Amino acid sequence: MAGGSRRTRAARRRKRRMDSVEHDLADAQWDALVQAWGGCAYCGAGPDHLQRDCVLPISRGGRYTLTNVVPACRSCNASKCNQEVTTWLRRKGLDERAFLASHIRVLASLDTYRGGSGAGTPADPLPLDPAG
Numbered sequence: 001m002a003g004g005s006r007r008t009r010a011a012r013r014r015k016r017r018m019d020s021v022e023h024d025l026a027d028a029q030w031d032a033l034v035q036a037w038g039g040c041a042y043c044g045a046g047p048d049h050l051q052r053d054c055v056l057p058i059s060r061g062g063r064y065t066l067t068n069v070v071p072a073c074r075s076c077n078a079s080k081c082n083q084e085v086t087t088w089l090r091r092k093g094l095d096e097r098a099f100l101a102s103h104i105r106v107l108a109s110l111d112t113y114r115g116g117s118g119a120g121t122p123a124d125p126l127p128l129d130p131a132g
């Protein structure tokens, strides 16, 4: 009787995959995100009791990464669940453009937390025109 060893192995492999996904977002990155947003990314509530919300839900291929996680209050997190973020914002009557703009701004300000070597250069420098 070789009871269940295969199932155990599959469960362990699944667990390891989930762990590695979770750990893509370092604690320092999370702290920086919370600080940058200053509260719930969607409604501004907080900054206490914020939860990690995936902008693109895990069920839609999202991951726990710096670029995909925002702090959300319990109410927003529960309400959004696994809906597509812009659809949900519109339904809630929240300003999706303001959210997307803030998201870009926050990520730009957190560039140093990405953990890379920093070798990359910005592809698109701001189009500053000295001639005004």
Ligand SMILES: [Zn+2]
Residues within 6 Å of the ligand: 040, 041, 042, 043, 044, 045, 072, 073, 074, 075, 076, 077
């Ligand atoms: Zn909220």
